[in-house]
Amino acid sequence: EAGVAQSPRYKIIEKRQSVAFWCNPISGHATLYWYQQILGQGPKLLIQFQNNGVVDDSQLPKDRFSAERLKGVDSTLKIQPAKLEDSAVYLCASSPIRDRPSNEQFFGPGTRLTVL
Amino acid sequence: GEDVEQSLFLSVREGDSSVINCTYTDSSSTYLYWYKQEPGAGLQLLTYIFSNMDMKQDQRLTVLLNKKDKHLSLRIADTQTGDSAIYFCAERSRTALIFGKGTTLSVSS
Numbered sequence: 001e002a003g004v005a006q007s008p009r010y011k012i013i014e015k016r017q018s019v020a021f022w023c024n025p026i027s028g029h030a031t032l033y034w035y036q037q038i039l040g041q042g043p044k045l046l047i048q049f050q051n052n053g054v055v056d057d058s059q060l061p062k063d064r065f066s067a068e069r070l071k072g073v074d075s076t077l078k079i080q081p082a083k084l085e086d087s088a089v090y091l092c093a094s095s096p097i098r099d100r101p102s103n104e105q106f107f108g109p110g111t112r113l114t115v116l
Numbered sequence: 117g118e119d120v121e122q123s124l125f126l127s128v129r130e131g132d133s134s135v136i137n138c139t140y141t142d143s144s145s146t147y148l149y150w151y152k153q154e155p156g157a158g159l160q161l162l163t164y165i166f167s168n169m170d171m172k173q174d175q176r177l178t179v180l181l182n183k184k185d186k187h188l189s190l191r192i193a194d195t196q197t198g199d200s201a202i203y204f205c206a207e208r209s210r211t212a213l214i215f216g217k218g219t220t221l222s223v224s225s
Contacts, residue, residue, distance in 0.1 A: 042120070043159065043213075045213070056210075105161070105213065108158050109158050110158055
């Protein structure tokens with residue numbers, strides 16, 4: 001079974017530029033998550049999708065971040081414009097069913113963003 | 117609010133046991149998790165424990181839960197160099213997982 005795929009793996013941009021990350025979850029997984037992991041910290045949830053609907057985006061800085069999951073499969077996370085403090089690893093995760101007791105989330109390798 | 121605290125570093129010798137500790141604040145958490153992150157990789161679920169359990173054992177891993185003190189620990193028996201990684205404790209809160217900052221485990225041969 002293929003894992004969660006993310007691209008690009010690395011991205012370097014200058015502040016005020018735009019950037020987009022792509023995630024392809026495990027086939028059949030209904031729930032998709034985007035996390036931000038700043039160096040030295042644990043992942044922090046940005047947004048959660050159930051199929052193509054948003055379940056939780058309370059911690060997404062909506063003035064500059066946006067995300068979509070058209071057709072309930074792939075997802076794109078965009079930052080426009082980027083700030084220095086957005087430098088982080090952006091992790092995508094998926095799980096089969098939101099209310100599965102173990103709530104096991106399968107993580108992709110992440111995209112490391114550096115904002116100069 | 118919800119918060120998960122972990123010690124930041126642990127250094128052990130190969131063959132010894134490692135114990136990584138974690139405290140959490142949300143007493144309504146139903147599940148608690150341990151994830152492992154190797155350099156350049158995503159997080160991998162190691163094990164989880166339901167809040168009505170005190171202990172869970174899975175091969176070399178033992179999870180202990182003290183619900184009264186909101187304390188969780190992960191014991192790795194016979195630690196190997198391949199166990200060197202960052203270990204994250206996480207609690208489930210409504211729809212999200214709340215992660216600690218991670219404990220870096222360094223195993224020397």
